[in-house]
Amino acid sequence: MRVEDLRVWFPVRKGIIETLLGRVEYVRAVDGISFNVEKAETFCLVGESGCGKTTTARAIMMLVDRSDVKSGRVLFRPHDEVLEEIARIQPNAIVDGEYVDIYKTRGRAEKLIRREVQIIFQDPFGSINPRMKVYDVVEEPLVVHGIGTREERFEAVARALEAVKLTPPEDFMARYPHQLSGGQRQRVAIARALVLNPSMLLADEPVSMLDVSIRAEVLEVFNELKTKRGLSLVFITHDIALARYICDRIAVMYLGKIVEVARADEIIEKPLHPYTRALISAVPDVVPENRLKLRYVPIKGEVPSAIRIPAGCRFRPRCVAYDENEWVRGFCEREEPGLVEVERDHYVACWIPIKRGPEGSSVS
Numbered sequence: 364m365r366v367e368d369l370r371v372w373f374p375v376r377k378g379i380i381e382t383l384l385g386r387v388e389y390v391r392a393v394d395g396i397s398f399n400v401e402k403a404e405t406f407c408l409v410g411e412s413g414c415g416k417t418t419t420a421r422a423i424m425m426l427v428d429r430s431d432v433k434s435g436r437v438l439f440r441p442h443d444e445v446l447e448e449i450a451r452i453q454p455n456a457i458v459d460g461e462y463v464d465i466y467k468t469r470g471r472a473e474k475l476i477r478r479e480v481q482i483i484f485q486d487p488f489g490s491i492n493p494r495m496k497v498y499d500v501v502e503e504p505l506v507v508h509g510i511g512t513r514e515e516r517f518e519a520v521a522r523a524l525e526a527v528k529l530t531p532p533e534d535f536m537a538r539y540p541h542q543l544s545g546g547q548r549q550r551v552a553i554a555r556a557l558v559l560n561p562s563m564l565l566a567d568e569p570v571s572m573l574d575v576s577i578r579a580e581v582l583e584v585f586n587e588l589k590t591k592r593g594l595s596l597v598f599i600t601h602d603i604a605l606a607r608y609i610c611d612r613i614a615v616m617y618l619g620k621i622v623e624v625a626r627a628d629e630i631i632e633k634p635l636h637p638y639t640r641a642l643i644s645a646v647p648d649v650v651p652e653n654r655l656k657l658r659y660v661p662i663k664g665e666v667p668s669a670i671r672i673p674a675g676c677r678f679r680p681r682c683v684a685y686d687e688n689e690w691v692r693g694f695c696e697r698e699e700p701g702l703v704e705v706e707r708d709h710y711v712a713c714w715i716p717i718k719r720g721p722e723g724s725s726v727s
């Protein structure tokens with residue numbers, strides 16, 4: 364998948380006068396982000412509450428109003444047979460012969476793409492009828508999409524339950540949600556997403572409601588889906604220690620922007636952005652060796668409103684490095700830094716390492 368310069372702005376409801384005068388304000392929930400997710404890669408979006416993680420996921424799922432998507436596009440590489448069919452029925456949605464521009468799809472092409480990307484939420488059973496048996500919960504998407512005969516659907520449900528290690532599947536099919544543990548319930552939700560044979564899963568804080576003791580069994584399922592089935596995974600969490608454990612690459616988001624992207628171990632061991640440093644230093648045991656090198660990096664104040672984003676670098680009002688680096692202040696105040704590849708496959712949007720290079724970027 365390629366996400367290119369995506370902006371999702373929600374209009375703020377205002378009075379009639381402001382509306383007539385055309386003074387519309389926006390919550391800039393996602394404010395120009397780009398990233399790629401490879402096949403069989405786990406890509407993590409990390410950041411504090413309100414930085415735009417869920418909105419990004421909703422935009423990829425085509426769950427936001429298209430009129431709120433202010434710029435950018437999402438290109439997706441589906442299964443071959445899906446690509447071929449979309450190329451036949453809606454050639455204008457095909458980009459570079461191998462991607463589908465998801466926002467250009469309509470009708471059947473849109474339906475096909477919706478099957479290719481599935482999402483798993485924090486609270487999987489919040490929206491599911493507790494009186495449905497596991498079998499019906501997992502079978503439902505197939506019924507909704509009109510896929511398969513009864514026997515084929517049974518096979519598909521059994522395979523999906525096996526893939527999430529609810530085995531033997533027959534033992535679980537007739538159970539009700541309340542007869543399962545939290546970890547088993549979340550695995551049923553993953554099976555329900557898998558039954559449509561997607562190429563990619565989005566998981567939005569999938570273990571944050573689970574006891575720490577049962578998180579590993581769910582994370583292990585995600586890991587196997589990647590390694591054994593080649594699924595791509597976009598994993599959303601506010602917990603950078605968890606991100607390191609599960610992900611190949613991590614993107615750190617702040618106020619609607621990606622401020623740093625790199626391989627998980629690289630970003631944890633060598634964070635370049637002052638915000639990433641603060642996130643990591645707040646959980647010292649994420650990398651024991653870091654505790655010695657990285658003194659606690661504070662962040663000043665509160666997250667600003669996503670309606671009035673600070674000019675220049677949006678992190679500047681909270682940045683300790685800005686206070687300590689007089690020579691870059693002009694840049695920080697005037698110009699928003701874009702993501703720059705400062706080291707191999709390590710991108711950062713901060714003027715200090717951009718201007719000085721990674722070695723001179725130390726905050727302390």
Ligand SMILES: Nc1ncnc2c1ncn2[C@@H]1O[C@H](COP(=O)(O)OP(=O)(O)OP(=O)(O)O)[C@@H](O)[C@H]1O
Pocket residue numbers: 373390391392410411412413414415416417418419601669
């Ligand atoms: N439908 C909406 N209408 C208006 N504002 C919205 C809407 N959805 C989200 N927002 C705002 O957009 C910003 C980003 O929200 P989002 O839910 O994407 O953040 P998040 O990173 O997922 O946070 P959390 O960690 O709390 O789940 C927030 O300021 C939020 O209040």
Ligand SMILES: [Mg+2]
Pocket residue numbers: 416417418567
């Ligand atoms: Mg969220």
